[in-house]
Amino acid sequence: MNRYQREIILFSIALVAILVILIGFGEAYTTRLMVEIACHAVLALGLTIQWGYAGVFNAGVMGFMAVGAFVTMLFSFSINDEFWSSEGPGALAGLGVQILLLTIFIAALTQLHRFGISQRIKTACLLTALIIAFFVFNNAVEPVARVIESQAGFIGGFGLPVIVGWIAGGITAAIVAYGIGKACLGLRSDYLAIATLGFAEIIKAILKNADWLTRGTLTVSPLPWPVPTPNDIGFVLARSAYLSLMAVIVVAMFLLLQRAYHAPWGRMMRAIRDNEVAAAAMGKDVNFRRLEIFVLGSGLIGIGGAALTTFGRIFDPAGFHPLKNTFVIWVMVLVGGAGSNLGAIFGATAIYIIWTMSEPLTLFVFDVVANYGTEWFNWEPPADLAARALQTRVFLIGLTITIALRYVPHGLIPEDARRLRSV
Amino acid sequence: MNELIFFINKVIISGTIIGCIYALGAVGATLVFGILRFANFAHADMMTVGAFVALVFVSWFPGAGSVVGLPTGFVMLPVAMVFVAIMSVALDRMFYRPLRERNVKPILLLVASIGVMLMIQGLVRLFAGTAPRHFFSAEKKDIFRIELPFELSTRDIVITEPQILLIITTIVCIFCLHRFLTGTRLGKAMRAMSDNPDLALITGINTDRVVSATWMIAGTLAAAGGVLLSLDVILKPDLSFNLLLPIFAAAIVGGVGRPYGAIAGGLLVGFTESLAIFNWSILLRPLAPYIPDWVEIPSKLAFVPTEYKIVVPFVILIVVLIWRPTGIFRGQVL
Missing domain, CATH: 1.10.287 (Helix Hairpins)
Structure with a gap:
């Protein structure tokens, strides 16, 4: 099976899954799912250039998303x-x-x-x-x-167009990334991983507690949309319009990144990733290049977070969670294939569908287990069974990471290695 | 005088307590970081597992504590230590060794440790629920009040039984670790691997044994830290991310691969944290008569509000990475 057949088959499976959901859950639900997939594709692309192109480890995706989301809220919410x-x-x-x-x-x-x-x-x-x-x-x-x-x-927003807010969110996330990267990127990626993980928790703590800036746990809603909202033209139409906008953004980003990947710049990044010493010997400024790609990727993550939060119409700092905002995106990148742009988009599609569908599924499975358990063994299920059932998803995400690392280290759609020696 | 006692209670005692916890975690983290060359993100969850194992045994043998006259949770400490030590070796065999044998970059081991972290978190919360648990639901926590023989003091220095046990256990653990690292062949081999892995390999050190020993020590100390932390305050299943940052900050401040550095680093981070959230205006109040009228003492004067406590280890981490990446004790820079 060659590369193109493989890609076609995988994407066909994803398409069939979406069609099944369309038949089963209706148009409004499916358009919502697809918009969220597109937002996650932006996030996965941002992460795949950091980790896949240059081997820079960002464990704080949530933090950069939150920065992007907050700045968008600040710029685009109506004036108080x-x-x-x-x-x-x-x-x-x-x-x-x-x-x-x-x-x-x-x-x-x-x-x-x-x-x-x-x-x-x-x-x-x-x-x-x-x-x-x-x-x-x-x-x-x-x-x-x-x-x-x-x-x-609270201070309210500036009432500017939403797109301005997204761009500002991306730029702010990039600026923050510059600060962190400057301190950590001279050392091995482990240090960056620790620092970004801590940074994400700090950003969440600040946004949650700074009530004057973000209304904290009271949340800010409804956020304005860049396209007409469901109140004006109905759910399906409004979400389709949003989807078109996101599709344009994803395709544009994909084409630009694809070009960058095959350009001398992309080759240089991969050289730094694969053999830092050799790249340095060839006169490449390793630390500067790492910082560059960390800033760029974090900017994209900021835009992705902004788009996702805008679509949800509510800015809730307590709603950011490391699992669904950092590690699920990591799974998308690892399963899709680190360093492969198409892989990131496929990973975002596949994993997001599985992630969304797993919630009702686990609840259902645990409900059945609880029923039979009570009937047959007089087992009394704990009162917080639903909350516990959802924790199986945490376990499964972890399991997927370890399995992907061990058995499919290059992902389902590996990076295009035509002119690369296999590692 | 009361203000001083307040300072002792809030800073000296609680700083020592949290510092000991961080130190117990950081020693394991720094050994794994130094010998296996990756930051083990699952470390804080090994602490949580230790605490839960102890909790399960407490629920099975609720009366065990009163026999010896110690809190039941503390009596179950050795069980938890053994369990987590075995578990960490098993985790290494299952998830990290296959990757090591393929000679992957150490950063991929870090990714694997994130996977392990999520798996542990999921399982613990699946079986134990997401609500915080108490060790002292059935027993009473002994609280010691030390009165000071001064005229002016009306408050007492307060320290609880788990806190005293925590300090003693930490000292004992550190002493044993010191004897192990300096006195035994295996301990010396571990230090050699951490200092220079290539040199250690060509001198014929058995890598497998060293790796297993590292995991066992890391697991034992992590379990001790987890149990003692939840004895002191409360057992939260979502502790992980809030512990991970201070632990790694402590390990890096002390110098990666330097267990004594990690202890110093843990205490440093712990004290800095409690100094940073301390309300300094309490100490200024007795000085009010000497301060000119135009200076108003605010009611709250802390470096960091309590809800932003996690900023402290982060700032320490960044400062150390900028100014002295080798840490205080001149560890490695990977």
């Missing part, structure tokens, strides 16, 4: 007039001035060596100043937050 007429903007501006002054002060400290002060003392000064600045900043935020929360609830 109460906030702009309250004391909030003034207080916020005051905070901004404080941050600016602190930044200038710290930037000045980094120039201390010009005055003949030794490196050691400079570092000590800088560290102390950073700690004090953090202290001041932290205790300055709270009164401002209290003013905003008591007078206006």
Whole structure:
């Protein structure tokens, strides 16, 4: 079976699955599923260029998604007039001035060596100043937050077009990735994995607790759509319009990435992944290139997260979960084939269908088990059986990762190795 | 004086407690990182498994504690340690060794460990539910109040029985580990592998035995940490991600592959955390008469609000990676 036959067969299976769902669950459900698949395809493409092209390990997909989603909410949600007429903007501006002054002060400290002060003392000064600045900043935020929360609830959005929000979300996620990557990418990828995992938890904690910015657990809804919403033209039509938009984005990204993969740039990335020392000997700036692809991939993940959250119409920071927002996407990339763009799209399709369908399926299976258990063995099922049943999905995702690594290390649609020596 | 006692309770005691937990976790993590060359993401879940094994045995033998006069959960500690030690070797045989034999890059072992982590999480929550559990539902937790013989102090220093046991157990574990690493052939072989794997291999060290020993030590200490943590506070099945970051921060601060460094790192991270969330205005209050009127002491003055506690290990990690990636004890940089 050659490569193209394999691709055609796999995608046909996915298509048949979607058709079955269309017949079984109706048009509205299927269009929703397909939009979500498209959003996950963007996420998987973002991750596959990081891990597949360059071997950069990002365990904080959730964090970058959340950043993208938050920035989109901030840019596109309707303007909160109460906030702009309250004391909030003034207080916020005051905070901004404080941050600016602190930044200038710290930037000045980094120039201390010009005055003949030794490196050691400079570092000590800088560290102390950073700690004090953090202290001041932290205790300055709270009164401002209290003013905003008591007078206006939260600061609301800027009322800009949604697409602007998506782009801004992607750019913000990329900027954040630059900061993390700068610190960790000189070392082995393990350090980046640890740092991104922690970063994702921190972003979630901040978005969940900063009520003045995000309304925290109260959630923000309904988020505006880039296309007419279901309220205007009905579910099927609105979701189809959204799907068309996402399809355009996915296809455009796919074509661009495919071109990049076969371009000298892509070859260089794979060279760095496969043999770092040799690539460095050929004069490639390994750390800079890794940082480049980490920033680019995180930007795409930010856009994907923004699109997914916008489609859900609700911004709920507590709804981000490492399992469904990080590791499911990892499974998509690993099963599809790391480094293969088509594989990422196939992985997103297949795994997302399985993931969505597994929820009613596990509940059903456990219900049956509980019924027969009570009838035959007088077994009393625990009260939280439904919550527990869903945990089997966590187990299965983990099992899929280990099995994929061991038996299909290159994925179902391996990267196009025509001109590569097999590893 | 009361303020000082408050400081001791909130910072010294709780910092030591959480520092010991991080140290127990970080020693295992740093050994695996140093010898097998990958960051084991399933480490925090090995701690959770240890705690649950102890919990299961407590429910089977609820009276065992009163016989010896110790909390039942603590009596079950050796059982949990043995169980998790065997489990980690089995996990290695099942999931990591086949990959190692194929000579894959160590980063793929990290991916595999994420798979193992999710599998453990899924199984634990499937069988034990997602609700937090108490060890002390049937027994009473002994609390010791130490009164200070000063005129001005009305509050007491408070320390509970599990906390004392935690500190003692940590010291005992570390002492045993020290004797093992410096006194036995296997321990020396482990240190050699961690220092220079190529050199260790050509001197004829039995890699398989070293790897098994590493997993057993990591599993034992992880189980101890998990049980003692849940004895002290509460057993949460979704602890994993919140423990993983401080543990790795501690391991990296101490220097990868340096068990003593990991202990120091664990205590450092623990103390920094409790210092960062401490409300400093309490210590400033007695100084109020000496502070000029125009300076107002805010009611809350902490470096980090409690809900952002996880920022602390992250900042420590980033600072260490930027300024001194080898860690305090000059470990390896992989």
